[in-house]
Amino acid sequence: MNKISLYLGFLSLLFFTSCKEKTAKDLVTEYHNAEKLNGSVLLIKNDSIICDTTLGYSNFKEKVLLNKNTPVYIASLSKPFTAIAIMLLQQKGVLNYNDKASKYIKELPNYAQQITIYQLLTHTSGLKDYEGILKQNENLTNKSVLIWLQGLSSLNFPSGTKYEYTNSGYILLSLIIENSSGKSFKDFIEENVLATLKMEHTFVYDETKPEIPNKATGYNNEKQIDDYNQLTTGDGGIYSTPLDLYKLDKALRNGTLINKENSKLMYETPLLENKKKGEYGFGWFIFNEKNAKIVMHTGGLNGFRSLFWRDLDHNITLIALTNQGDSFPVYDFLNDVKKVIDKPK
DSSP, rough: OHHHHHHHHHHHHHHHHHHHOOOHHHHHHHHHHTSSSEEEEEEEEEEEEEEEEEEEEETTTTTOOTTTTOEEEEEGGHHHHHHHHHHHHHHHHHHHTTBBBBTOOOOOGGGGGGBBBHHHHHHHHHOOBBBBBBSTTTTTOHHHHHHHTTTTOOOOOOOOOOOOHHHHHHHHHHHHHHHHHHHHHHHHIIIIIIITTOOOOOOOOOTTTTOOOOHHHHHHEETOOOOOOOOOOOSSOEOOOHHHHHHHHHHHHTTTSHHHHHHHHHHHOOOOHHHHSSOOSSSSSSEEETTTTEEEEEEEETTTEEEEEEEEETTEEEEESSSEEEEEEEEHHHHHHHTTTSOOO
């Protein structure tokens, strides 16, 4: 082969490489190399894995690598678990969605006596959100939040009239789960969800301060420790992995945990004042995108960020968990993945 042929071959290879379509795995690697993602990503379409990648450290100081079974704190992504627990109790006939929360929580203040379980689930209760007001530290418990609510004098708006996301409402749902089942939130979730679905790397962290083996430590953008240490449940409190969360995704799609009636209710938003619709079902944000029904949740606290995005019509699931929270632009990442979602592995 002469020099001209070699040169032309080199140009062809260069052209082919430059025009190669970017895949989801390429994108994840780019985010990691740019120090925007330290964590695990799982992308699945029609039960086929498009991307299953883990990059970075569970512990930067000790240079412990993350792996697919490293439990990562998922923050508000715990809320679907809380909603599922409530649905399971409803299916057992233990409670009804129109029950007043005060039926199960006797310590509720007068202004909150008429709030229903349904309104707590859909963030239409009007309860003030404790996040950003109470100091979030290792001493913060569900009881702390309840005492804080008792010290207030009113709701933000009449229950059922508006949508407003509030972590306080999911704290109350955790208390309802405990008071109606006779079990701790941790035990109920472990026995009725985690064991059922064999989610062996998912853990509830509560006031018992359980040891979570090989869990990820949280860090900020400067790789300084910013670990999770509060003790509330319902609004958060769960560590998990993408593969375990995918087990939950499949169970919800297949009706393994939740019956047909609740599977429908879970993805419906309430009708509010002026005939406006809410934004939240039972533990999920709900919206339509390009003629597809999308349900999703994110989570973020201390050095952790999480994303659980589900296209119900096209059977696509994207899960991303990170333990260097400040560095991960969740929605930029989601939008970038959607651009390459149909590309080959």
